[in-house]
Amino acid sequence: SLGSSLIGSMYILDEPSIGLHSHDTQKLIGVLRSLQAEGNTLIVVEHDEEIMEAADQLVDLGPMAGRNGGEIVFQGNHAELLSQNESLTAKYLTGRLSIPVPQNRRKVRNKILMHKVEKNNLRGFDVIFPLNMLCVVTGVSGSGKTTLVKDLLYPRLKRRIEQREGHQASDGVVSGDLSQVAQIEYVNQNPIGKSSRSNPVTYVKAFDNMRSLLSSQPLAQQRRYxxxxxxxxxxxxxxxxxxxxxxxxxxxQFMADIxxxxxxxxxxxxxxxxxxxxxxxxxxxxxLEMTIDEALEFFGSHRNNNECTRIVQKLQPLQDVGLGYLKLGQSSNTLSGGEAQRIKLASFLVKGQNEAPTLFIFDEPTTGLHFHDIHKLLIAMNALIELGHSVIVIEHNMDVIKCADWVIDLGPGGGVNGGNLVFSGTPEELARCEESLTGKYLGPKLNPVTAES
Ligand SMILES: [Zn+2]
Known part of the structure; x- marks a missing residue:
């Protein structure tokens, strides 16, 4: 309907920038503007910085999420928003709060190599995926990112890993330091469970400790619970x-169940x-009615109780990935895809300390996330790397790309104009790569101009 020439219509768009590279977002803004110019009204639900900047009127909700949100923090134009003190959005837009550019990039040591990568529009190049670091695969929509990582790297590497455990499979495409990867996990936005019986605490296994804590109370003992x-x-x-x-x-009958x-x-x-x-x-x-934030405070106040200590250890990663507002007993089937993905990430942080070296692949983890949550997500991913694991992220978000140790940029365009390895190396080198559309948008992010300066 965006192509039709209706006038006097109201369009409501829910996160239209999902999956869009900055280059494509600019095109989207052009389409939205021309619809408005024809006499239509547009309401857009969005976290994207460029779309916020292009808006005539902004309504900022918050200040935080869940129980700590739900209020209108600000309404007005972009310039007025920037002068706001209360709004978390304004703090990030003006640079008073920011996701810092890392001081040092991790150096490439161990790596996985893929030779002659050829599928769909991929043109038969060789590529390396460094291990034990944050490696981001980027490029405009349709450039071949998903084909490279999800359709080729993931299944082939998984097969190679399983072959070591006795399965018969042969594939010459993947090579390199394969002994440095014991497991591979593909972390998507699929639900963590469809049943109302699974929830954040059962997923991170903290519920076992809560049940044994209650069964050890005097009344429960007396009743032999x-x-x-x-x-x-x-x-x-x-x-x-x-x-x-x-x-x-x-x-x-004849209607949806209630x-x-x-x-x-x-x-x-x-x-x-x-x-x-x-x-x-x-x-x-x-x-079960407590939020994760409340539960951490509650169980954290019982320092001498072993079960409470274990509960805190298991819940802490959920707060670290920005999910402190969820209720412990909130059914999985009410969680968004982004929340489900972050619960999976939190569960890896819980068990990651004892796991063999694992390669984690995240498919667009920032979808639907505000700057503040992206910041937390990056801290959590770096924690996995510090535990000895490796992280590969498919992403267009410039704040994630600027924090990468290594970037693989595909393109230069999408579809038939994509499929080439445009660049691989550090973000600083990418910003200087003239052929890369990603590099063009990345430069300003590496040298941010804050409102104060
Ligand atoms: Zn009942």
Whole structure:
């Protein structure tokens, strides 16, 4: 409909910049502007810096996420936003807060090589993926990034790794320091679980500690409750009417099913007697209702309790990746793709300390993220690298590219105009590469001009 010449229409666009390189974003802004000039109204939900700058009117919500958000922090034009003190968005746009450019880039030591990369529009080049660092694969839309990483590197390297474990497979394309990679994980935005029974705490396995903590309380001991009494997955302590779901599905003939709060437990998921067991005045239901931020404060105040210490260790990475606003018991099926991807990242941070060297591939992890969350995401990825792992990111976000140790830029254009290896090396070298469209947009990010200077 963006191509039609309707006038007097209102268009609502939800994150139209997703998956767009800066070069494509400029084209998108041109299309939006021409629609407006024809007499239409456009409302855009967006985090993209360039689109914000192009807007006539900005409405900034926050100040933070979840329970700590929900207010209009600012409304006005871009220049007025920049003078705001309260808005986190304004702090990043003016450079008062910023994602710092790393002082040092990690040096290439171990690496994976791919010879004659040829598939779809990829033109048969050789490429290296350095290990134990943040390697970003970029390029305009359609340049071949996904084909290179998801369709070629991931399956071929995985096959090579599995072959070492006795499987029969042969592929001559991948070589290099293969012994330095014990596992490969492709981290996408698919849900962490479709059931209402999985949630952030079950995913990072902190719920096991919470259940055993409650079962060790005097009242639970006296009643001979086991940890399983505090589970909503098995019968015993959970509400029998809703089987621990908290709500009951009502099947409507010819219509979508509806969910009603369980009348027996009032949505609390457990039997009353189980809810009588308290740890520091909190029942299992009260705990599941806490946000991750609140839970860290609550369990963190019990320093001498081993279970509490373990719970804090497992929840901390969720806060580190910017998910402190989620409720512990929030069903996975209500999480966005970006939230699911960050929960996966947090779970790797929990178990990453004991894992064999792993190569993590993230497919556009900044989709839907505000600057503030991108900053946290980068800190979390660097933590994985410091634990001895490797990270490859498919990304167009300039703040991620500027923080890379190594950039692989494909293009120069998309489709038939793409498929070449335009550049590989450090961000500073990329900014000087004249053939690269990414380099053109990266330069200003490496030498930011702040509002104060
Ligand atoms: Zn119930």
């Amino acid at each position: 086991k940890a399983s009494h505090f589970s909503f997955n098995v019968s015993g302590g959970r509400c029998d009417n809703c089987e621990g779901e908290g709500d009951v599905k009502v099947e409507m 969910f009603l709060k369980c009348e027996l437990c009032s949505g609390k998921r457990y039997k009353d007697e189980v809810l009588e067991v308290l740890f520091d005045e909190k029942s299992i239901y009260d705990i």
